[in-house]
Amino acid sequence: MGVSKNIRSIEDKAPARKSVPESRPDSRGVVKQRTLKTSIDCRGIGLHSGVKVSMTLHPADANTGICFKRTDIAGGGAVIPARWDCVVDTRMSTTLGNEDGVTIGTVEHLMAALAGCGIDNALVELNGPEVPIMDGSAQPFVFLVECAGVVEQDAPRRVIRILKTVSVEGEYGQARLSPGSCLSLDLEIDFEGGALAKQSLTVGIVNGSFGKELARARTFGFLHQIEELWAAGLAKGGSLDNAVVVSGDKILNEGGLRYDDEFVRHKILDAVGDLYLAGGAIIGHFKGVCSGHATNNALLRALFADSEAWKYDVFQGDEALSAIDGGIFPELVAETA
Numbered sequence: 001m002g003v004s005k006n007i008r009s010i011e012d013k014a015p016a017r018k019s020v021p022e023s024r025p026d027s028r029g030v031v032k033q034r035t036l037k038t039s040i041d042c043r044g045i046g047l048h049s050g051v052k053v054s055m056t057l058h059p060a061d062a063n064t065g066i067c068f069k070r071t072d073i074a075g076g077g078a079v080i081p082a083r084w085d086c087v088v089d090t091r092m093s094t095t096l097g098n099e100d101g102v103t104i105g106t107v108e109h110l111m112a113a114l115a116g117c118g119i120d121n122a123l124v125e126l127n128g129p130e131v132p133i134m135d136g137s138a139q140p141f142v143f144l145v146e147c148a149g150v151v152e153q154d155a156p157r158r159v160i161r162i163l164k165t166v167s168v169e170g171e172y173g174q175a176r177l178s179p180g181s182c183l184s185l186d187l188e189i190d191f192e193g194g195a196l197a198k199q200s201l202t203v204g205i206v207n208g209s210f211g212k213e214l215a216r217a218r219t220f221g222f223l224h225q226i227e228e229l230w231a232a233g234l235a236k237g238g239s240l241d242n243a244v245v246v247s248g249d250k251i252l253n254e255g256g257l258r259y260d261d262e263f264v265r266h267k268i269l270d271a272v273g274d275l276y277l278a279g280g281a282i283i284g285h286f287k288g289v290c291s292g293h294a295t296n297n298a299l300l301r302a303l304f305a306d307s308e309a310w311k312y313d314v315f316q317g318d319e320a321l322s323a324i325d326g327g328i329f330p331e332l333v334a335e336t337a
């Protein structure tokens with residue numbers, strides 16, 4: 001299998017990582033929204049399209065959420081909010097789209113990084129149809145956010161608190177959300193044996209766990225499936241530089257795995273990214289069995305179809321302190337703007 005060298009590592013051009021001072025909730029105990037301190041860009045290749053893309057993350061105003069913009073679309077570009085109801089395809093990755101048929105593919109690893117870094121508001125500009133795959137994990141995007149720096153904004157963070165259990169089940173697997181005190185995820189995968197046999201893991205997004213436990217887990221596939229995809233003109237950007245490739249019991253990547261159970265960790269990373277399309281951090285417990293992008297989006301659609309299953313909320317008082325100290329998203333602590 002040929003190894004593509006056409007991905008430019010962000011380390012080639014990344015500025016020095018900024019240290020960020022610790023902060024606490026303000027006197028009312030409200031956790032504030034955060035955005036990037038400065039704009040920052042990277043370049044890479046789309047996993048499915050094979051197209052070279054430049055991506056720039058920009059700061060954005062409070063209460064604007066995460067928005068994507070295709071700058072290569074005539075007439076001033078096309079803006080698509082990073083929201084569950086803008087998801088138009090979940091077959092190979094999560095794709096957002098608008099009513100004009102403009103799409104932005106493979107948003108999930110970037111969304112996971114933004115969730116993990118506690119970025120509430122950002123504008124993501126792309127000059128092509130797909131978020132660059134980088135190394136197949138969320139770590140390069142976490143590194144970009146760390147390099148840009150993070151600032152607090154003068155508005156409380158809005159979270160989505162789960163009030164009762166919602167579940168979905170179909171050909172695409174099973175998943176449910178139930179009440180909890182922070183975002184925690186429990187996922188099982190069960191492939192056909194070999195190196196990709198049954199794995200399960202539960203991760204609470206607390207105490208820096210996103211950065212430590214999930215961010216470096218790469219996307220993966222079976223060699224025979226990848227060869228079929230290539231024959232069908234898909235996964236054009238896929239290579240051993242951006243995916244773990246499995247053939248029976250063997251891992252074909254020279255360096256092996258980054259975690260013994262890298263596959264289930266990546267599926268949890270995908271779920272963190274897909275769930276951030278709720279429009280804010282979910283406070284609740286996710287359970288997935290053989291679940292993927294289709295399951296995750298179906299789950300959000302089921303959640304928002306039931307107004308008694310959730311509510312918007314902010315963290316206040318002791319809860320806010322425990323959210324910071326226990327760490328809803330503690331990887332980066334913001335400077336005050």
Ligand SMILES: [Zn+2]
Pocket residue numbers: 108109219266270
């Ligand atoms: Zn993924």
